Amino acid sequence: MTQENIELVFSQGTSAKKKGKASARLVFLSEDKAFGKLLKVAPSPEGVIIGLGDEKTADAETIRRAAGSAVQYILKTLGAGSLSLSPKSSKKLLSNRKFLAAFTEGAILSAYSFDKYKTPSEEQQQAAKLTGLHLPVPASREILEAKSVAECANWAREIQNEPANVATPTMLSLLAAKEAKIFGMSCKIFGRAELEKMGMNAILAVGRGSAEEPKLIVLEYLPKSGVAKKKIALVGKGVCFDSGGISIKPSRAMDEMKFDKSGAVAAIATMRLASILKLPLHLVALVPAVENLPSGTAGKPGDIVRAHNGKTIEILDTDAEGRLILADALSFACKEHKPDVLIDLATLTGACVVALGDVAAGLFSNDPSLAKELFEAGMESGERLWELPMMWKDYDEKVKSDVADVKNLGESGQAGATAGASFLKEFVSSGTKWAHLDIAGTAWTTKPRHQFSFKGGTGFGVRLLARYLSKQ
Ligand code: BES
Ligand code: ZN
Numbered sequence: 001m002t003q004e005n006i007e008l009v010f011s012q013g014t015s016a017k018k019k020g021k022a023s024a025r026l027v028f029l030s031e032d033k034a035f036g037k038l039l040k041v042a043p044s045p046e047g048v049i050i051g052l053g054d055e056k057t058a059d060a061e062t063i064r065r066a067a068g069s070a071v072q073y074i075l076k077t078l079g080a081g082s083l084s085l086s087p088k089s090s091k092k093l094l095s096n097r098k099f100l101a102a103f104t105e106g107a108i109l110s111a112y113s114f115d116k117y118k119t120p121s122e123e124q125q126q127a128a129k130l131t132g133l134h135l136p137v138p139a140s141r142e143i144l145e146a147k148s149v150a151e152c153a154n155w156a157r158e159i160q161n162e163p164a165n166v167a168t169p170t171m172l173s174l175l176a177a178k179e180a181k182i183f184g185m186s187c188k189i190f191g192r193a194e195l196e197k198m199g200m201n202a203i204l205a206v207g208r209g210s211a212e213e214p215k216l217i218v219l220e221y222l223p224k225s226g227v228a229k230k231k232i233a234l235v236g237k238g239v240c241f242d243s244g245g246i247s248i249k250p251s252r253a254m255d256e257m258k259f260d261k262s263g264a265v266a267a268i269a270t271m272r273l274a275s276i277l278k279l280p281l282h283l284v285a286l287v288p289a290v291e292n293l294p295s296g297t298a299g300k301p302g303d304i305v306r307a308h309n310g311k312t313i314e315i316l317d318t319d320a321e322g323r324l325i326l327a328d329a330l331s332f333a334c335k336e337h338k339p340d341v342l343i344d345l346a347t348l349t350g351a352c353v354v355a356l357g358d359v360a361a362g363l364f365s366n367d368p369s370l371a372k373e374l375f376e377a378g379m380e381s382g383e384r385l386w387e388l389p390m391m392w393k394d395y396d397e398k399v400k401s402d403v404a405d406v407k408n409l410g411e412s413g414q415a416g417a418t419a420g421a422s423f424l425k426e427f428v429s430s431g432t433k434w435a436h437l438d439i440a441g442t443a444w445t446t447k448p449r450h451q452f453s454f455k456g457g458t459g460f461g462v463r464l465l466a467r468y469l470s471k472q
């Protein structure tokens with residue numbers, strides 16, 4: 001783990017003058033001043049002053065981004081490893097626990113980097129790492145939880161960033177088993193032979209091109225005391241590498257397809273968080289983990305398989321593999337676990353990236369109140385969601401196959417993200433409240449962005465689900 005242990009210190013006094021510490025003063029400045037930008041570098045004791053823009057429109061995300069800028073400034077420019085939030089910062093910030101939590105979150109997210117494989121130069125060895133955050137306020141539950149949430153998001157980023165030669169389906173299953181052991185969760189791992197017996201032919205169809213064994217990981221969390229309020233299942237797409245299979249992808253940026261396991265990682269990291277926060281919920285994470293590779297044993301376009309719920313699928317494009325592995329996992333989740341709520345996270349379609357960019361993930365749901373709750377959790381966490389349509393029957397028609405029950409492609413050039421969701425809907429039992437989150441555009445970033453000062457995995461989904469679950 002590259003993440004340093006960041007200590008939170010609460011007190012009313014300033015301590016910025018101590019060596020190794022720098023203070024950031026965050027102030028609301030008039031609208032015409034650039035939002036979140038470094039506006040002025042003041043000498044000690046402030047260290048740096050960061051403008052937050054207009055006080056009326058600033059939200060928690062403004063504070064997260066500003067905290068990210070503060071951390072980068074004190075680490076890179078001042079070479080200090082401990083950040084104090086100046087008591088001279090805006091009163092609105094200092095008196096609002098949500099804002100203080102956002103500051104903590106933004107700072108911890110910004111301090112993350114993936115450098116475990118780099119031999120450090122002497123200069124890098126000397127480089128400051130964030131080890132302390134000093135807040136001029138009393139401790140609060142919101143701030144302490146924000147620390148756990150951000151640390152779990154960074155934990156997720158670390159696994160996302162692991163390359164495909166390390167993060168294989170087997171490695172993910174061992175990781176889940178280790179988490180289960182540490183936190184007292186239960187963990188079941190199904191390999192090829194069990195998947196065959198269970199009728200998980202869609203997962204097997206995707207995994208058959210690789211020498212790595214496909215797995216279905218089922219991680220279950222129950223509160224240690226008291227009754228669970230609800231049973232919620234999280235399904236995460238765990239394609240440890242997506243080459244496209246026989247429908248092979250162009251080589252440009254194919255390395256990014258190591259991030260195709262991001263949904264799986266978010267689901268596992270959320271279970272870790274639930275354990276740390278001792279959430280009063282019954283949670284089940286279901287992760288189908290595979291590699292999508294071309295080979296002599298790989299599945300071919302035109303193949304027909306029978307999924308776990310008995311429906312037949314015509315595989316017209318082996319690159320639309322995420323929906324195949326999710327089909328079996330969603331059906332299994334409904335039948336074996338009968339959750340009150342089912343949420344899947346998947347880097348499912350390039351079309352969703354075209355529609356929403358890296359600004360929001362696609363939200364699809366068969367239940368308007370679930371969609372609303374998730375949307376709100378997105379706004380609060382800064383991991384924004386935007387609802388796209390799925391429930392109109394016309395969309396269902398597009399995934400009907402001529403030779404099987406469904407096909408894994410929609411109509412060429414049309415509503416690609418919805419086609420993915422409509423396909424998945426075929427594998428969710430009617431009556432199950434379900435949401436599908438297409439995180440293809442938000443799961444990683446190709447350049448540093450806001451509090452994600454280090455490009456790569458963003459841990460998208462962990463902070464969103466933290467908000468959503470805490471309100472159940
Ligand atoms: N993993 C990709 C989706 C993806 C693309 C995620 C770009 C992030 C960035 C997925 O398996 C895929 O290849 N989808 C195809 C589906 C198509 C063949 C219907 C796509 O989006 O092109
Ligand atoms: Zn694909």
Ligand code: ZN
Pocket residue numbers: 239242260319321322347348
């Ligand atoms: Zn994929």
